[in-house]
Amino acid sequence: MVETLHNLYIGFAVALSPNVLLYAFVGCVIGTLVGVLPGVGPLAGISLLLPASFGLDATSAIVLLAGIYYGAMYGGSTTSILMRIPGEAASVMTCIDGYEMTRKGRAGAALAVAAVGSYVAGTVSVVALMLLAPPLASFALRFGPPEYFALLLLGLLMLAYMSGGSILKSLAMATLGLLLGMIGIDPMTGFFRFSYGLVELGDGIGVVPVAVGLFGLSEILLTAGQPTPPEVKKPRLRELLPSRQEWRASLWPIGRGTVLGFLIGIIPGSAHIISSFVSYAVERRLSKHPERFGQGAIEGVAGPESANNSATSGAFVPMLALGVPSGPIPAVMIAAMMVHGISPGPLLIAQQPQLFWGFIASMYVGNVVLLILNLPLVGIFVNVLKVPYPLLYPSILIFCVLGVYAVNGSVVDVGIMTVMGALGYVLRKFDFETAPVVLGLILAPMMEMSFRQSLSMSSGSYGIFINRPIALVMLVVGLALLVLSVAPWLMKTLDWRQRFGLASGQEK
């Protein structure tokens, strides 16, 4: 504990240096804007700003990108509460009761509870991240290729199980992503696979063009032709104080949302989205008056908003301790770290203590910055939404092109983004989730490498995956998830998605 506090002291020395502090502030402001703008989620925002971070030192770059990530989580609540438009997917549940509160003239209270809940969840979850990541990293030093293969397989199965829609469709999309990840040089033999003479594909398809295409561009394609958004209601500063009863009602939902969010955040998948859904369902189930949900219940704002912010920190645990991304956003952040010559993984904390603890401390600072930003300045951020979408989307499109081009200075990447944008547009029309595609693409090279390395280690014996206890446990958990996923489908009963009202369609 003393060592942790000493390390945190080093971290604060880094985080409070003017340079890093400035980038934390800039990241939070950009993140809030990204969260407020419909169609530009945290993933697209981080991807677009990735090239701009190349000129910075590693700590400043990671602090900037992390600021965008949790800033977007805060910002997404503003449009949900005031306009019933989720700025990003994790804010969907906030729309339900948040907007109803706005209609009843309690927009200020909803915004305040969302901001305070986000602050509490963000801060508490950083403490958990700080305590959990170092021991997990020490444990992960025992991992070899079979353990990594089992972990990555478990991650994909977990994503399919936890995703909102049909499991079959999620598994198909994850497989499609894995197949896309096969493009490029085979690291074991040097064969160029599926590159069709394009040298740029030698290193494989980049995460950024795929992510920006599937999330950013497809969103523009879907929304550009839609009618203009409804009128924006701007709360006054004096309306921002919730009543004592509202505070009391929010207390436990914030606590439960924080714990739930962090635990779900560690699990691979679209954690921040799922955590807000689960938190809402839990609050409704625990409430003595569940009929108030959907009519402006403050618990329906406090729980999900705390959960999605807490999940943000949770997602950093496997990223920093194992070097394994739990979703597309940590994957882009890993890419950013690698650009600066840093490999996240079990040795990161020992080899780069200043970066790790500076990053942790900057998250405390970032949460304070966001609390200050989100309450008094809400009116300023809301003004962005007054720009008509026909004038806004060309700008977003240009930033998509610019961000993707700048990563490698390659127009092939812009082409990939365009193809992925069209694919994402069609997939979303047909009710497919696109997050598993990105996660599959990211995990494919690691997964194939660890699979083939494992077989080389065992002279071709598949027994290596069950003879090693850690790998075996992870494979058994993965198998159990698969059985749990298939059971409701076979037995025609409801699984957890339908019970929580998450499934977009029935399991076929």
Added chain:
Amino acid sequence: MTTDRLSGAVLVVFALLVIFESRHYPLGTFRLPGPAFVPILLASLLLIFGMLLVFTSGDAPRISSIRWTEWHHAAAILAASVFAVFATERLGYRLTVLLIVGFLIKVVERRGWMQTLGLAFGLAFGSFYLFYTLLRVPLPEGPFGF
């Protein structure tokens, strides 16, 4: 025809295509997989998922239930993205952005010249200044010096 049946059929065709294209690479053996082993394994999985979608999704929404009301905009935006692929390095970043934004605001959105020119010039030169000059992100300059 339901949406899931059609998408399942497309996945099946795609999986078969991947298996066919994998013939160029050594498959290896079960104990010592070659470069084609994992792609074929994954394509086979995709084939199974696609077939399951085809055969088990009779009660999914029908294709006719999908609305494509925004397709004009979507096609124009995709055309602008394709233009960016071919023009960025030939015409330079600023001229490409100028043309794309001009096309989208004036032709697609039918806004006035003032809005079109203001936004097009502002975005082209403003974003170039921000990223190229201030953030030092390399962006292509065209044959006309911008």
